[in-house]
Amino acid sequence: MKGLLKGLITAVVGLTLSMTSANAADCKGKTQSACSTSASCNWVKGYDRKDGVKVSAHCRVGKKKSALAAKAAKSKSKATAAKSKAKSKATAAKSKAKSKATAAKSKAKSKATAAKSKAKSKATTAKSKAKSKATAAKSKAKSKATAAKSKAKSKATAAKSKAKSKATAAKSKAKSKATAAKSKANAKKTAAKSKAKDAKEKLANKAKTKS
Numbered sequence: 001m002k003g004l005l006k007g008l009i010t011a012v013v014g015l016t017l018s019m020t021s022a023n024a025a026d027c028k029g030k031t032q033s034a035c036s037t038s039a040s041c042n043w044v045k046g047y048d049r050k051d052g053v054k055v056s057a058h059c060r061v062g063k064k065k066s067a068l069a070a071k072a073a074k075s076k077s078k079a080t081a082a083k084s085k086a087k088s089k090a091t092a093a094k095s096k097a098k099s100k101a102t103a104a105k106s107k108a109k110s111k112a113t114a115a116k117s118k119a120k121s122k123a124t125t126a127k128s129k130a131k132s133k134a135t136a137a138k139s140k141a142k143s144k145a146t147a148a149k150s151k152a153k154s155k156a157t158a159a160k161s162k163a164k165s166k167a168t169a170a171k172s173k174a175k176s177k178a179t180a181a182k183s184k185a186n187a188k189k190t191a192a193k194s195k196a197k198d199a200k201e202k203l204a205n206k207a208k209t210k211s
Contacts, residue, residue: 035059
């Protein structure tokens, strides 16, 4: 009888140990959410042992949880998952909004740069046009001044030539007059000389007749 009882106790203990070993294998390596939803597992937070060894958080075999506790743990796990999903969505939305804002900023910057470049190009064209006009006006004024100077020089040359011609004509006329006067004077002198000779001869003949 004692032997039968001893054998039965041994069998029960062996079965219990076997089941515990199986449960330990099931719990080992599970994530916190999976461990929390399991009826036979408990999540153990990380801690420091008295000997200074750090024990990481892990899932281990624990007391069987009630159906209500398991349900609550499952609901908590779902809520955590939903919260995580909502957070991911919010992060994605924020990232998308940031990307859009960056793109809009970049586009605005590009437009501003293009507008600035266009304005600069217009200003350069206007400056070049104004410079060309100023150069043309300067060239025209210079041409006019050169033409006026040339005209004035031509007039001065013509006036000088005319004055020289007049002076030459006056000099020639004066020379002609002087020549004519000299010729007239010589003629008068010759006539007077001839008259004086005639008078002398006449007196000589008269004196000759008297004697």
